[in-house]
Amino acid sequence: MAILSIITAPDRRLKVKSKPVETVDDDIRRFLDDMLETMYQAPGIGLSAVQVGVAKNLITVDVSRDDEDNAPLFLINPEIVEYSEQIETYNEGCLSLPEYFADLPRPEAITLNYLDYDGAQQQLQAEGLLSRSIQHEMDHLKGKLFVDYLSAVKRGMILRKLDKARRQKVSA
Numbered sequence: 001m002a003i004l005s006i007i008t009a010p011d012r013r014l015k016v017k018s019k020p021v022e023t024v025d026d027d028i029r030r031f032l033d034d035m036l037e038t039m040y041q042a043p044g045i046g047l048s049a050v051q052v053g054v055a056k057n058l059i060t061v062d063v064s065r066d067d068e069d070n071a072p073l074f075l076i077n078p079e080i081v082e083y084s085e086q087i088e089t090y091n092e093g094c095l096s097l098p099e100y101f102a103d104l105p106r107p108e109a110i111t112l113n114y115l116d117y118d119g120a121q122q123q124l125q126a127e128g129l130l131s132r133s134i135q136h137e138m139d140h141l142k143g144k145l146f147v148d149y150l151s152a153v154k155r156g157m158i159l160r161k162l163d164k165a166r167r168q169k170v171s172a
Contacts, residue, residue: 001037004052006095008166009145010159014096018048018055018141020077024119028058032074032117036060040070044095046133048140051096059137063129073124076115078138081123084109090132092146100158104149106135 007013021028031054039047039060049058059075086108093101109127112134116122126134136146147155 002034003041004034004038006038006042006047006051007053009097009147009162011096013053013055014050014140014145015143016050016055017143018050018057020057021115024076024115024117028076029117032058032060032076036062036072036074039095042095045129046137047095048137050140050143057141059134059141061130061133061137063133073130074117075112075134075137076117076119078112078114078134078141080110080112080135080138082111083107084127088128088132090129092132092136094136094146096140097145097147097158097162100147100162102146102150102154104146106132110135 031049035047035049035052035058038052039062045063046059046061049056057077059078060072061075062070062072064071084107087105088108089103089105091101092104108131109125110131112124112126114122114124139146147158
């Protein structure tokens, strides 16, 4: 497995809309394994393919706690088919916006259709942190970041700080 480079905002590649995966083959599975390894190393609880520069509908998620065994999910071509009416607010962060967090409201539970690691059609009912993580990663597939839900002023401030940090890192 390989550790992939995670793209950070305000990189334009994060705004690209992802395309469906046509065939789940060994190359896709190998890439999913690399995504998972990258997510764990970061460390994070979710990662979309677009965050590592591949505009395909692929997500890895694992919300298991440190004292639990890993429980990775591989979501290929995920589609939310139902949202709960109950909305919960939670402090979200993102591997592509390191060190920035914001309270965001999202539906507490979802029902999701997707292809699994082997290409088999699955349905999942998710709630709590798993639901939130999947919704967050699915936003990435649409070219949307969690800061896009914030006011223009707050979003601009965060993105300018990230751009400045990126420029300082490049010139160092």
